[in-house]
Amino acid sequence: MxxxxxxxxxxxxxxxxxxxxxxxxxxxxxxxxxxxxxxxxxxxxxxxxxxxxxxxxxxxxxxxxxxxxxxxxxxxxxxxxxxxxxxxxxxxxxxxxxxxxxxxxxxxxxxxxxLAPVEAERRVWDWKQYVFFWISGSFNVNTWQISATGMQLGLNWWQTWICIWIGYIFVAFFVVINSRIGNFYHIAFPISSRIAYGIYFSLWIVLNRVVMGCVWYSVQTYIGSQTVQLMLMSIFGTDLKERIPNTMNTQNITTFGFMCFMIFWGAQLPALWFPPQTLRYLFTLKSIITPFAAFGFLIWTLKKADGHLALGSLTTSHPTGSVLGWNFIISIMSALDNFSTLILNAPDFSRFARTPRSSIYSQMIILPLMYAIISIIGILVTSAAFTMYGVNYWSPLDVLARFLDHQTAGNRGGVFMIALCFGIAQLGTNIASNSISVGTDMTAILPKFINIRRGGYICAAISLAICPWNLMASSSKFTTALSAYAVFLSSISGVVCADYYVVRKGLIKLQHCYTNRPNSLYMYGTRFGTNWKAVISYVLGIVPNFPGFLGALDVKVPKNAMHIYYLNYFVGFLISFTLYSGICYFFPVPGMPEGVGYFDFSRWFEKWTEVEDFVEERRKFEVDGDDDGEGDLGSTDELSSTVMENIKNTEKV
Structure with a gap:
């Protein structure tokens, strides 16, 4: 409790x-x-x-x-x-x-x-908060589906579980290295992206995250709508799909399914209205009931199967040799692809860390541990269901639907309660991971007219046009969609990490993140506010994965291109990381440490920064070019366009 x-x-x-x-x-x-x-x-x-x-x-x-x-x-x-x-x-x-x-x-x-740096009063997350955060976040239907991906590829239960462990250990590593800039400098992802890509080009980077967030909001809404289907079928019968005439011109959803999608979509709208901090009761409820529902579902399934589990491959094909090896890799990558959006915006929650180490070791340990525990539940449920029905189900909701084949009061009541718990879990996950994240990112794109609440409603409106039932038609299509996200987001993350760890060695000047002065560091000497070295590295990081991405869309491409694509996140991250590091070695960018060798990592400039007087310091910086002794930008003759406009408007008044 x-x-x-x-x-x-x-x-x-x-x-x-x-x-x-x-x-x-x-x-x-x-x-x-x-x-x-x-x-x-x-x-x-x-x-x-x-x-x-x-x-x-x-x-x-x-x-x-x-x-x-x-x-x-x-x-x-x-x-x-x-x-x-x-x-x-x-x-x-x-x-x-x-x-x-x-x-x-x-x-x-x-x-x-x-997007202002977080002051000490709100930096109260210690290691326990990060542990509880991931415990709460790991319990959702999507985690079960990811864990079953390996079993759809012909792996047995222990091979699939090894893939889960390896995949989420890599996830924890990438989350931690992307968290440090938020942990030490207390800034969110939209601001940290300005450092590597430039003040204005960061808009494109944030827009990528917004698009992926809207897609995920739509997908999670569709998963939630399946829980509504189960609840209605447990009350009114399993023939609702036939009793409600199907007028949808697609094989992936019926009129009944679309009705449930709109019901769940509408049920989320009231939660978007309330300020995020007032939703604690919803998340308390989720944290209490979802673990009980998950373990209860596992025990119920094992009892129905009389304890019998299908421990071998659950498919008609039994891959061996290189095919088995590549399927093993695909299963590992599904975890990374699933987390590609959250890895990128890790500073959004690490900026609330109480100490320099609050978000480091706790996330590195608890994240793979919790997702491995939830995944083994999904694996066991899938294995037990295979012994009963002879079908390799990749979604726990499909297994629940089969329980309704026998219309007993116990089955109907059990399915309704578990579906209700999963629905609450999906609503909480969607609000926390998607609508609030998208709303926050939209405040970086157009903060004059968009706040977190408005951004959440815009996200909900966009989700209607995504048609997530096509993405979720099968595990292969879902895996393809996840891989597509990783193609674009991994190279973004590679540039950000190379800029912070190799090029700047942790040296960040916060005042320069919030100004468009022509001679400030992160305007990169142009009125476009763009670091073209980062842009080139980002684009070239996408190129090797793109042929395989086309192949995943049924375009005929060489086999080796698909093998590269199977490693999409690593390929995109490492290529953009290496390219940007190499380019900056020959063509340095502003703000690099002076008097330190490029490959000399014995000196590290990352430091815990206090931002209690940030507004006053920003005023001095804009007017006087004074960034607290870290380097003078020059005379006040070179004021930013923002300050000049302030002066002109004040003179008019």
């Missing part, structure tokens, strides 16, 4: 935002530097006590969670109807660049509340 509460609390802390000021907030302090104003919004004493007073009952909690955000008023009223509309639609930041006007798109993109 304590573990469940800690997991929910960890998620709450991960997604917590600063409290929003109400209409009576006093704008009591302005820092004035020349003509540039940095506004700090503060509450007066009465409003502060009212804001911090905890709700006394459940109804007050619901009202507080569901209320509209209240914004500070501008000193200057809107001049026309168009400006009124913009003021209504825009997301107001608590720390605005100007007190008297609406921020423009570039200003809010460079620095906003959602």
């Amino acid at each position: 304590n573990s469940a509460n800690d997991a929910a609390s960890a998620f709450e802390i991960l997604t917590q935002k600063s409290p929003v000021n109400n209409n009576n907030a006093a704008l009591s302090k302005r820092h004035v530097a020349g003509d540039v104003q940095i506004l700090d919004s503060q509450l007066d004493d009465s409003d502060r006590s009212q804001e911090t007073e905890p709700p006394k009952n459940l109804w007050q909690r619901v009202k507080k969670a569901a209320r509209f955000e209240r914004h500070n008023e501008y000193d200057e009223p809107p001049k026309n109807l168009g400006e009124k509309i913009v003021r209504f639609l825009e997301v107001h930041q608590h720390k605005r660049a100007s007190a008297n006007r609406s921020e423009n798109i570039v200003e809010s993109f460079l620095f906003n509340d959602d």
Whole structure:
């Protein structure tokens, strides 16, 4: 019970935002530097006590969670109807660049509340929180399906389980190395990508993550809709597919299936409205009931099979030699492909680490351990079901559906309860891993008009157009879809890791991450804010995998191209990592450590950074070119376009 509460609390802390000021907030302090104003919004004493007073009952909690955000008023009223509309639609930041006007798109993109470095008050994740986080996150239907992939390829149970262990050990390694920049500098993935790719090209990198997040949201919604199908069939009978006329022009989904998809899709919408930190009750519920449902399902299946397990290959083909070897590799890679999106945005949750080591050893140990435990449950259920039905099921929901062949009260009640638990688990996973992540990334793309809530609803709308039933038609199609994600995301991650570990050796200057000054480090000397060395390495990292990707889409390609594609994540990561490291050796990028040999790793510049006064330091940096003694950018004649626009608008007022 304590573990469940800690997991929910960890998620709450991960997604917590600063409290929003109400209409009576006093704008009591302005820092004035020349003509540039940095506004700090503060509450007066009465409003502060009212804001911090905890709700006394459940109804007050619901009202507080569901209320509209209240914004500070501008000193200057809107001049026309168009400006009124913009003021209504825009997301107001608590720390605005100007007190008297609406921020423009570039200003809010460079620095906003959602992407600011995390201060010490919210950095409260220690190793226990990361352990509970992964315990909670590992229990979902998708984990079961990944574990059964090897058995669909002709591997037996122990070969499949070895693949799971190896695959998730690699996953833990990549998660940890991508987490360090967030752990030490307390920045999210959209900001860390600016360092390697440039201030503006990072938009493309974040957009890739948004697209993959929307696809995953759609896939998880479809998996959740299958639990709705099971619940309805356990109540009204297994012939609902025939009783409801099928008007869908596809073999992969029926009208009944689409109806259930829309039911589950709609059931998620209310959860998207509430601020992330208020969803702790949902995740507490998930953490409590899902493990019981998983182990209960395993025990029930073993009992129905009288303890008999099919321990050999569950397919008619029995691969040997090189075929068996490549199937072994494909099964290993399915774990990496499944995690390719989460590996990339690991800084989004590592930025809340309490100490420099909070997110390192805990994730390295607990992640493969928990996914191996859940996977062996899936393997045993699949093996037991094969002895009963003679079918190699790759989804636990298919096994549950077979239990309804015998319409007894016990079977119908058991299927309903387990399906309900799995549905809650899918809803929680989808909100935590996809909608909130996509919403956060969208705040980096267009923060003037999109916050996490709006981004979540945009993600839900896009998911309707993805038609996930085609991706989930079979395990082979699902594996192909996962591999496609890895082709593009692995090379992105390779460049980011090479830039941090080899080129910069952990040396990051935070103030340069939030500015478009022409001579700042991460503008890379161009008005396009793009590191072309990173772009070239990223594109060339995709090229070797692309022929195999076409082959997976039934285009005829050489056999060796498919073998390269089977190793897609390693190929993309290592090629882009090596290319970027080599290019920067001959053509150095700004911000590299001075006086240190390129291959001299005895000196490491990564350091734990405190960001309590980051807003004030950013003001000084923008105006004076002062980044706290880490290097002067020059005179104030070379101000960023953001600061210049502030000055011009203030002069007009």
